[in-house]
Structure formats: C-alpha cells, structure tokens
Amino acid sequence: MTETPEDSAAQGAATPGAPPSKVAITIVTYNRPTFLDELLESISRMSTPPWRVVVVDNASTDHTQEVVARWAERLPADVLVNALQETNTGGAGGFSVGTQVALDLGADWIWLMDDDVEVLPDALEKLAPWMERFKVIHGRRYDFDGSPFYWQARFNEWLGVPLPYSVKDFDRGGYAVTNSGTFEGMLVHSSVPHLIGLPDPRFFISWDDATYAWLASRFTEVVYVDEFVLQRKREQKQVNLGVRHLNDGSPLFRFHVIRNRAHVGKYFAEHGQLSRVGFGLGTALTLAKEVFRLVVVQHTLRGVGDLARGFRANRAIWRDSSWRPMPPVPAAGHQEATDGR
Numbered sequence: 642m643t644e645t646p647e648d649s650a651a652q653g654a655a656t657p658g659a660p661p662s663k664v665a666i667t668i669v670t671y672n673r674p675t676f677l678d679e680l681l682e683s684i685s686r687m688s689t690p691p692w693r694v695v696v697v698d699n700a701s702t703d704h705t706q707e708v709v710a711r712w713a714e715r716l717p718a719d720v721l722v723n724a725l726q727e728t729n730t731g732g733a734g735g736f737s738v739g740t741q742v743a744l745d746l747g748a749d750w751i752w753l754m755d756d757d758v759e760v761l762p763d764a765l766e767k768l769a770p771w772m773e774r775f776k777v778i779h780g781r782r783y784d785f786d787g788s789p790f791y792w793q794a795r796f797n798e799w800l801g802v803p804l805p806y807s808v809k810d811f812d813r814g815g816y817a818v819t820n821s822g823t824f825e826g827m828l829v830h831s832s833v834p835h836l837i838g839l840p841d842p843r844f845f846i847s848w849d850d851a852t853y854a855w856l857a858s859r860f861t862e863v864v865y866v867d868e869f870v871l872q873r874k875r876e877q878k879q880v881n882l883g884v885r886h887l888n889d890g891s892p893l894f895r896f897h898v899i900r901n902r903a904h905v906g907k908y909f910a911e912h913g914q915l916s917r918v919g920f921g922l923g924t925a926l927t928l929a930k931e932v933f934r935l936v937v938v939q940h941t942l943r944g945v946g947d948l949a950r951g952f953r954a955n956r957a958i959w960r961d962s963s964w965r966p967m968p969p970v971p972a973a974g975h976q977e978a979t980d981g982r
Contacts, residue, residue: 822854
C-alpha cells in the first residue's frame with residue numbers, strides 16, 4: 642500500500658464539511674428493545690440525518706419488532722429498513738446481512754454499530770471531512786458514565802492479536818492509522834466490500850470486526866479519528882489496567898474468542914501473514930487473558946470449560962480443508978478503495 646502525497650502532507654485536524662448524502666446506519670440487535678429504542682431516538686435527533694437506517698433484528702423473542710415498527714412510522718418515509726432474520730446469526734452474521742442490505746439499497750457509506758450505543762447529534766458533521774480522505778473510519782466514544790472510552794487497538798501481525806497503543810498517536814493531524822477495528826462504530830465506504838467481501842458470519846461473535854478492518858487495511862488506510870461521535874450505554878463490570886480496560890465476558894464470548902482464533906489464522910494465511918510460532922503464542926496469550934478476565938473481573942474460574950470447548954472447536958476449523966475466505970462482493974459501479982481515495 643503506497644502512501645499518497647496528501648497523506649504524508651496532512652497537517653492538523655480535519656475541518657467540518659458537508660456529510661455524504663447516502664450514509665446508511667446499520668444496527669444489529671437481539672432482545673434489547675430498550676437500547677434499540679434509545680439508539681433510534683438519538684438518530685432522530687441528528688442534525689444531519691442518515692439516508693437509511695437498517696435494523697437487523699436477529700430473531701428477537703421479545704417486543705423488539707414493536708420498537709422497529711414504531712420508529713418506522715416516526716422517521717421519514719422509507720428511512721428505516723427492517724431486516725428481520727429467521728434465526729440469531731450473532732453480531733457477525735447480522736453485520737454481514739446489514740452490509741449487504743445497505744449495498745443493495747445503494748448506500749455510499751455503511752456505519753456499523755451495535756444497539757447499545759447512542760449517536761451524538763453532530764456525528765456526521767464531525768466525520769464528514771475524514772470521509773473525504775479515508776474509506777474505513779472509527780470515531781471516538783464516550784463510556785456509559787460519560788468518560789472517554791478506551792479503544793486503541795492495532796494488530797501485532799506476528800502474534801495475530803490487537804494490542805493497545807497510545808492516544809498520543811492522534812498528534813499526527815488528529816488521526817491514527819490502525820489495522821484493527823470494531824463494529825461499535827466502524828464507518829465503511831461501500832467500495833470496501835467489493836475488495837474484501839462482507840463481514841464473515843462464521844465468526845458469530847468475537848474477532849469478526851478486528852479481522853474485517855485488518856483485511857481492509859491490506860487495501861486502504863484504516864483510521865481512528867479524534868472526534869467523539871458515539872456514547873456507549875451498556876454498563877459492564879470493568880477493571881482499569883492503565884494501558885487498557887478489561888470488561889466482563891459471557892460464556893458465549895469465551896467460547897468464540899478462542900474458537901475464532903482459527904478463522905483469524907486462516908485469513909492471515911490467505912494473505913501470507915501467518916507465523917505459526919507467533920500466532921500460536923498469540924493464542925496462548927489470548928487464553929491467558931481470558932483466564933485473567935475470569936479471575937480479576939468476574940472473580941471466578943467457572944468458565945474455563947467454555948475456553949476448553951472453544952479450543953476444541955478451534956482445532957476443527959484449522960483442520961477444515963474446505964475453508965475459504967469471504968468472496969469479494971460483485972462490483973456495481975462503486976469506485977475502488979485504494980489508499981483511502
């Protein structure tokens with residue numbers, strides 16, 4: 642990937658501009674109608690509204706569809722798109738579907754977010770100048786208590802794990818280049834899936850977003866910008882380790898965070914980036930981190946069995962000779978994403 646003269650000459654933070662007209666906010670939700678309602682309320686207060694709001698309901702069993710129907714009437718006609726699923730495909734499956742729906746509608750940008758955040762009113766104005774320069778963008782988030790949420794991650798490619806880095810990296814013109822990402826606010830240009838495919842639903846949860854941004858970074862710059870655009874709403878048990886915060890985790894998360902290491906490794910291998918020794922060490926460190934999370938954050942060792950099950954599933958994926966990466970989405974007239982232009 643070659644840096645353009647505009648990149649190397651960038652000085653100072655971006656200045657406000659007019660947001661692109663076809664921004665689709667894509668939300669994945671499952672049995673959290675209160676969070677979804679609050680998120681849609683925040684979207685209705687945006688000073689520059691999105692072009693479409695795609696709600697992927699992962700077969701919720703509560704009154705989530707009532708919330709969706711109510712907001713379909715309150716928002717301008719045809720803005721809200723109800724993508725109700727027959728089964729729960731996890732965050733990864735939901736974002737895969739939501740991205741495809743947004744592309745089919747003709748979106749130029751797809752803003753992927755979980756249901757437990759709120760959008761700040763001037764978010765798109767803050768992101769607009771960055772959207773003129775880059776194709777994969779993360780804005781900053783406030784935590785549930787109003788403090789800045791800590792997320793700065795960059796893949797160490799030898800270990801195959803994202804490691805934290807300092808916010809001092811924002812000194813470079815108000816943004817930092819990364820190769821990792823989160824679907825709690827990843828903003829993706831519509832050309833990107835034509836190069837790397839849709840988010841991979843096989844992950845179900847965990848590693849899907851980090852891997853998607855890593856794949857995108859093979860073709861274009863992925864950036865983290867010093868602009869607050871979201872606020873997290875869900876309170877979690879959390880331990881501040883200084884260099885990062887460590888939240889609690891569910892049994893489903895523990896299983897997938899180990900199982901999905903194999904999917905990450907397969908993608909690394911596809912791109913000639915896999916070091917068996919380094920990646921194995923990264924997996925061992927991931928396992929140690931999850932045991933540490935259990936002990937320090939959740940004060941238990943119950944859950945080690947989830948990690949063991951994940952490891953067995955991990956080995957099965959490694960042995961699967963039929964595994965293939967997600968194929969690029971067939972192009973439909975979108976410009977290519979090359980070095981952010």
